[in-house]
Amino acid sequence: MSTSALTEIIERYRGKPGSLIPALQKAQAEMGYLSGETLEQISTGLGIPFSRVFGVATFYSQFYLSPRGKHTIKVCVGTACHVRGAGAALQALEEKLGVKAGNPTEDLNFQLETVACLGTCFLAPAIMIDKDYYGEQTPKTVGKILKKYIGGGADAGTPDPEE
Amino acid sequence: MARFKTFKDIAKYREKLNKERDSEATAIRVCMTGCRAKGADAFSESLKAELKKRGLEKKFKVIETGCHGFCSMSPVAVVEPGNIFYGNLKPEDAEEIVEETVVNGRTVERLLFADPATQEKIVKEKEIPFYSHQKRLVLKNCGVVDPREIDDYICRGGYAAFSKALETMKPEEVVEEILKSGLRGRGGAGFPTGLKWRFANKERSDKKFLVCNADEGDPGAFMDRAVLEGDPHAVLEGMLIGAYAIGADEGYIYVRAEYPIAIAHLNIALKQMEELGLLGRNILGAKFSFDLHIKEGAGAFVCGEETALMASIEGKRGTPRVRPPFPIQSGLWGHPTCINNVETLANVAAIIENGSDWYASMGTEKSKGTKVFALAGMIRNTGLVEAPMGMTLREIIFEVGGGIPNGKKFKAALTGGPSGGCIPEQFLDLPIDYDSLAKVGAIMGSGGLIIMDESTCVVDIAKYFMTFTQSESCGKCVPCRMGTKRMLELLERITDGKGTMEDLALLEETADIVKDTSLCGLGQTAPNPVITTLKYFRDEYLAHIEQKKCPALKCKALLTYTVAEDKCKKCHKCAESCPANAISGQKKEIHKIDQAKCVKCGMCHTVCPFDAIELS
Ligand SMILES: Cc1cc2nc3c(=O)[nH]c(=O)nc-3n(C[C@H](O)[C@H](O)[C@H](O)COP(=O)(O)O)c2cc1C
Ligand code: FES
Numbered sequence: 001m002s003t004s005a006l007t008e009i010i011e012r013y014r015g016k017p018g019s020l021i022p023a024l025q026k027a028q029a030e031m032g033y034l035s036g037e038t039l040e041q042i043s044t045g046l047g048i049p050f051s052r053v054f055g056v057a058t059f060y061s062q063f064y065l066s067p068r069g070k071h072t073i074k075v076c077v078g079t080a081c082h083v084r085g086a087g088a089a090l091q092a093l094e095e096k097l098g099v100k101a102g103n104p105t106e107d108l109n110f111q112l113e114t115v116a117c118l119g120t121c122f123l124a125p126a127i128m129i130d131k132d133y134y135g136e137q138t139p140k141t142v143g144k145i146l147k148k149y150i151g152g153g154a155d156a157g158t159p160d161p162e163e
Numbered sequence: 164m165a166r167f168k169t170f171k172d173i174a175k176y177r178e179k180l181n182k183e184r185d186s187e188a189t190a191i192r193v194c195m196t197g198c199r200a201k202g203a204d205a206f207s208e209s210l211k212a213e214l215k216k217r218g219l220e221k222k223f224k225v226i227e228t229g230c231h232g233f234c235s236m237s238p239v240a241v242v243e244p245g246n247i248f249y250g251n252l253k254p255e256d257a258e259e260i261v262e263e264t265v266v267n268g269r270t271v272e273r274l275l276f277a278d279p280a281t282q283e284k285i286v287k288e289k290e291i292p293f294y295s296h297q298k299r300l301v302l303k304n305c306g307v308v309d310p311r312e313i314d315d316y317i318c319r320g321g322y323a324a325f326s327k328a329l330e331t332m333k334p335e336e337v338v339e340e341i342l343k344s345g346l347r348g349r350g351g352a353g354f355p356t357g358l359k360w361r362f363a364n365k366e367r368s369d370k371k372f373l374v375c376n377a378d379e380g381d382p383g384a385f386m387d388r389a390v391l392e393g394d395p396h397a398v399l400e401g402m403l404i405g406a407y408a409i410g411a412d413e414g415y416i417y418v419r420a421e422y423p424i425a426i427a428h429l430n431i432a433l434k435q436m437e438e439l440g441l442l443g444r445n446i447l448g449a450k451f452s453f454d455l456h457i458k459e460g461a462g463a464f465v466c467g468e469e470t471a472l473m474a475s476i477e478g479k480r481g482t483p484r485v486r487p488p489f490p491i492q493s494g495l496w497g498h499p500t501c502i503n504n505v506e507t508l509a510n511v512a513a514i515i516e517n518g519s520d521w522y523a524s525m526g527t528e529k530s531k532g533t534k535v536f537a538l539a540g541m542i543r544n545t546g547l548v549e550a551p552m553g554m555t556l557r558e559i560i561f562e563v564g565g566g567i568p569n570g571k572k573f574k575a576a577l578t579g580g581p582s583g584g585c586i587p588e589q590f591l592d593l594p595i596d597y598d599s600l601a602k603v604g605a606i607m608g609s610g611g612l613i614i615m616d617e618s619t620c621v622v623d624i625a626k627y628f629m630t631f632t633q634s635e636s637c638g639k640c641v642p643c644r645m646g647t648k649r650m651l652e653l654l655e656r657i658t659d660g661k662g663t664m665e666d667l668a669l670l671e672e673t674a675d676i677v678k679d680t681s682l683c684g685l686g687q688t689a690p691n692p693v694i695t696t697l698k699y700f701r702d703e704y705l706a707h708i709e710q711k712k713c714p715a716l717k718c719k720a721l722l723t724y725t726v727a728e729d730k731c732k733k734c735h736k737c738a739e740s741c742p743a744n745a746i747s748g749q750k751k752e753i754h755k756i757d758q759a760k761c762v763k764c765g766m767c768h769t770v771c772p773f774d775a776i777e778l779s
Contacts, residue, residue, distance in 0.1 A: 017496060020478035021461055025420075052479075059480040059637075060461035062420055079383030079580065079613045080539035082627050088769060115421065116382030116464075116631065119389075120200040121539035122234035122546065133200035139769040 005030050006038065010045030020048055020056055024063060033064040069104035069111030071149045074128040078117030085138065086125035090114065092139030093127075096146060109150065167440045169448045170330040173322050180318050189265070191242045194306060195227040196392040196424055197385075198238035202253070206238050209254035213261045223265050226315075229393015229428075231306035233293050234546035236276060241288050241306070248288035249274040279543065279565060293544050296562045298525070298551045300533045301509045305393035305547075310428045313435040316396040322441065324512035325403045329449050332515075337408035338364050341511065344519035345531035350376055350467075350504030351582065351609050352684075353530075353597040356511075359501060362491045363409035366499040373411040374476070374495070374502045375402055377418040377425070378460050378467035381580030382631060384611030386535040387505035389547050391418065391425035394509070395432040399455070401508030403441065404515055406453045409501050413454050417472050420459040429457055464581075464635035468683050469502045471637065482637045483683035504609070506535055526552030530596030534610060540577075541616035543568045548612075550595065557591040560614060571616040575699070579608025581628040581635075582688030584695030585621065604695045606688070620717035621696040621703050626654040632689040643686025646677035650693060658718040662708045671697065719765050722778045726754050730775035737767035737776060 009026045013019035023042055028034050034057055043050040057063045075090045090101065093112060097105050101114045120126045123135025127142070134145055165176050193207045207227060214220040231239050236250030242264050249260065249271065256274060263269045275284040276291050285291050299305075308315035316322070328337050342357025363371065375398060379387040390398060402414055418426055433455060436442045444452045458476050465471045466481040473495050475481035494500020510532060514522045523531050530552040536559065539545045543565035550559055556576055560566065567573050575585040584605035586593065593599050597607050615624065633647040653670045656662045674690035681687045697704060706712045713721040726737070726746075731753050738746040738754055745760035746767060756767070768776040 018458075018476055018478040021475065022459070022478075025459065025461065055480050056478070059482075060463050062460075062462035077382070079381075079577065079611065079627070080545070081383075083540050083613065083615060083619050083624070088765070092769065116380075117385060118200075119385035119422070120197060120234075121383065121385070121537065122197075122237060123200055124539065124545075126200070135200070140772075 003041075006041055007045075010042065014046055020046065020053065021060070024053075024057055028063060033067055035065075067104065067108065069108050071109060071130055072111045072113060074113050074115045074118065075101065076116070076118045076120075076124070076126045076128070077114045078121065078124075080117070080121035081125040084124040088139050089125050089127065089137040089142055093142050093146075096143055110146075165439065167447055170326045172447070173317065173326050177317050177320075177323075180314055184318060189222065189243065190224040190226050191240050191260075191265075192226045192228045192231075192306060193240040194229065194231045194238060196389070197230045197234055199424075201237045203238035205254045206240070206252045206257060210240075210257040210260065213257045214265070217261065217266075219261070219265060223261075226307075226309050227311075228307060229305045229310050230389040230547055231288075232297075232302065232389075232547040232549075233291070233544065235544050245270075246287040246289055248276055248286070248291060250276055293546070293548075293563055293565065296554075296558060297549050298533050299549050300513060300525075301390060301397070301506055301535055302393075302547065302549045304397060305389060308394060310393050310395055311431045313396060313432065313439065316394070320516070321396055321512075322400055324515040325400050325407075325441075326447060328404050328407060328515050329447055329451060334364060334408045334410060337404060337515065340519050341408070341514060342519075344514045344522040345526070345529070346507065346510055346514060346522065347530065347597060348504055349506035349510075349534065349609065351579070351606065353607060356503065356507055359491065359503070360405065360408050362489075363411075363499060363501040366491060368499050370413070370498045371409060371411040372495045372498055372500040373402060373406045373409060373414040374472070374500060375414070375416040375505060375508055376467065376469070376472060376502050377416055377422075377505045378472060379419055379422075379505075379609065380464040380467040381582075381609050381611040382464075383539060383580060383613055384537040384609060386537050386547060386610040388419075388422050388425050389537075390505055390509050390535070391422070392428055395425075395428045396436075397509045397512060398505055399429075399432055399436065401503075401511035402455065403446075403453060404511050405501070405503060405508060407451050411501065412452050413456075415456050415458050415476055415495075417458045417460060417466070417476060420461060426457065426459060433457070463637070464631075465637045465683070465685050468685060470683070472502065473500060480637075482639045483685070485682065506610070527594060527596045527599075529598055530607075534595065534607065536610045536612040538564050538612050538614070540613040541567055541571065541619065542614040552596045553594040555592050555594055556586065559595070559612070560591070564614070567614065567616050571618060574615045574617050574619060575621065577613040577615065577624065577692075578611065579606040579688075579691070580611045581632050582606060582684065582691055583608045583611070584691045585615070585624070585699060586695075587699040604691070604698060606691070618715055618717070620658075620713055620715035621700040622654065622658055622707055622713075623715075623717045625693045625696045626651065626658055628692040629654055629689070632685065636685060636689075640680075640682035640686060642677045642680040643682065643689065646673055646681070646686070647689050649673055650677070650690065654693070657704065657707050658713070659720045660707070660711045660718075664708060667704060667708060716778050720763050722763060722765075723758065724756050724761060724763065724765075724767060725777050725779070726756060727775045727777045728753050730773050732773050732775070734772065736770045736772065740766040740770045742766065 013023040043053040077086050104111045125137045127134050238252045239250045263271050338360045346356045347353040463481050466475045468483045471481040471483040490500040533549050533551050535549045538548050575587045577585050586605050629651045633651045636643045638644045653666050674693050678690045733751045735750045743760050743762045745757045748754035
């Protein structure tokens with residue numbers, strides 16, 4: 001992140017009560033993840049001990065301390081999706097991408113994540129890639145969908161929930 | 164835009180809007196929240212384009228609404244007048260709808276809902292069994308109004324209750340009205356809202372907070388999200404009334420960051436309220452001021468717990484603390500803080516407007532009003548359902564929900580998510596209310612209602628919830644941190660076929676300890692899924708332990724994989740996928756699985772294109 005963007009965020013939240021989490025959220029939105037350096041600057045800028053900044057950044061699952069893959073795959077492991085076989089779809093994705101959930105692929109093209117309920121239980125088991133939903137996923141269908149995002153641009157592929 | 168300065172201004176504004184809108188009797192209400200996942204935006208765009216092409220866009224309005232509830236028919240839309248319900252819409256359907264319904268006033272048969280039993284088509288939304296058994300109070304505007312238009316809400320009587328409270332009632336009278344209505348907190352525990360407000364009202368302090376809990380942590384539930392996305396002003400009006408009743412001048416809405424549409428709609432709503440003078444200083448000219456902020460959660464289930472939620476708003480790690488002091492006594496930055504759930508607040512305006520007697524006439528003796536459920540799992544009609552308290556589980560599952568698909572049998576219903584329990588078949592006629600559910604060991608919870616059929620393994624479900632609570636335990640207290648971990652290990656041993664009777668005894672003992680000694684509700688309720696499944700489905704645990712069998716054929720390690728020779732098309736895919744080289748046979752030969760080598764990973768079953776791998 002350009003230092004000026006970070007300085008701006010820090011200026012905006014300095015001295016305001018309860019501002020650490022929004023400051024971290026904004027900083028992460030700017031650069032995709034929170035590096036040690038960013039955390040240090042926020043700590044100094046907001047006058048909050050580094051240990052507390054680090055504690056908060058590691059407590060919440062939304063904060064990432066390392067670089068992320070370009071396309072985020074969110075596999076719903078909510079209850080409705082679980083009873084309809086989300087586990088098998090997740091396992092297939094992990095095998096295809098060669099990473100465990102919570103990690104980026106080696107080429108940084110994908111970020112594999114799990115979430116608890118996407119709010120689309122009627123699509124169970126559901127996955128979401130970037131902003132697109134794909135319903136009724138099985139180990140067989142997930143592979144096809146991945147292909148749309150390999151080699152293409154950010155908006156490769158339109159959602160086709162029938163697949 | 165107008166700016167309200169006195170009580171009368173709202174009513175005047177509503178009158179004016181209604182006069183202007185008289186001519187707009189025809190409209191189509193398209194769900195643009197949940198249904199987006201199935202292409203509702205493309206349909207809406209194509210509909211607007213078609214109307215424009217024919218120069219009908221002024222006469223016939225497209226209203227982009229929140230969730231209609233009937234998600235398994237997604238994307239859905241309703242044409243007014245006529246209440247015609249269309250489902251499973253595709254962009255191509257827009258032209259026919261405009262030609263047939265808008266221009267010629269006919270229905271498009273093929274887009275109507277068909278009764279699964281008789282195949283008879285049903286035209287009107289309100290006559291579809293999914294809707295006709297419901298009582299939509301909290302959801303009355305969801306799927307009807309454009310949630311981004313405060314005018315839509317005001318037209319339908321919005322903010323009348325708030326102005327009534329402010330003009331004609333003392334704060335204490337508002338509190339008493341809510342108390343008399345019998346409204347109980349919808350966030351899970353069911354604490355009487357009026358009582359909470361009375362305590363808050365009585366606190367002496369120059370600063371008080373009202374917080375709306377929109378963290379919705381149950382992994383398999385989306386009631387609060389639907390209300391915030393589809394009718395945010397209902398919640399915000401409830402907050403204004405609540406703040407007036409308890410004497411709060413500042414509020415927070417703590418909402419899951421995973422709900423971007425809800426956050427967007429809330430931001431729009433707040434801006435419109437500010438413009439109209441419904442937030443800020445001396446609202447409607449009264450001695451009442453209120454500021455409201457949105458706080459995005461950062462992904463931690465425990466932050467739904469009220470003390471953890473406050474820590475999170477204060478910018479700290481969201482760990483719970485011991486109560487007392489209760490938030491009402493010492494909450495945000497030490498000030499009295501009243502925390503209410505989204506759905507609780509969405510009930511408030513209707514109670515003030517129609518009176519507590521009206522509200523108390525619905526429901527059972529100790530549970531009044533309605534409850535919204537997110538119905539999902541092995542059920543035909545997945546979606547959002549609002550049932551009067553006291554409706555039986557049978558009615559919800561088989562009438563509203565349309566029963567279990569694929570000819571399978573009902574096994575159990577799960578309420579309350581990871582804090583809840585399972586309800587077996589023998590209790591299908593149980594009236595759904597706080598006390599009846601507690602009696603059978605389950606809880607009302609926040610409204611997640613997951614249906615399981617005979618293909619679901621209860622031990623697997625107990626393990627699933629324990630995996631969730633174990634990873635979401637904040638780690639502050641030992642019973643929860645260590646107990647959930649140990650319970651998960653025991654459940655894993657059982658589903659892996661390594662469990663012993665001693666493990667089962669230890670599991671039960673640990674469950675009791677964790678329940679009794681954890682610091683907050685997360686740990687105190689985490690053993691519930693284990694306890695209830697053990698109570699009602701002990702046989703299934705025993706089958707896993709003694710016979711090393713999973714009766715529902717779910718637990719991989721307990722299955723035997725064999726090739727069905729009549730189905731095998733000799734494609735060799737299974738052998739290629741097997742990590743243990745346990746499958747013999749070449750292309751063009753029937754394959755065989757060597758049981759001694761099989762590691763039961765299930766890969767062959769997954770990859771076989773012909774379903775030739777059988778489980779037993
Ligand atoms: C682990 C845990 C998670 C919770 N999650 C939520 C939640 O997501 N939403 C909610 O409204 N209440 C949740 N609660 C309950 C809140 O602590 C609190 O009781 C509730 O918000 C009060 O509102 P009500 O009286 O209107 O129900 C949770 C409690 C616990 C122990
Ligand atoms: S449980 Fe997966 S979308 Fe709700």
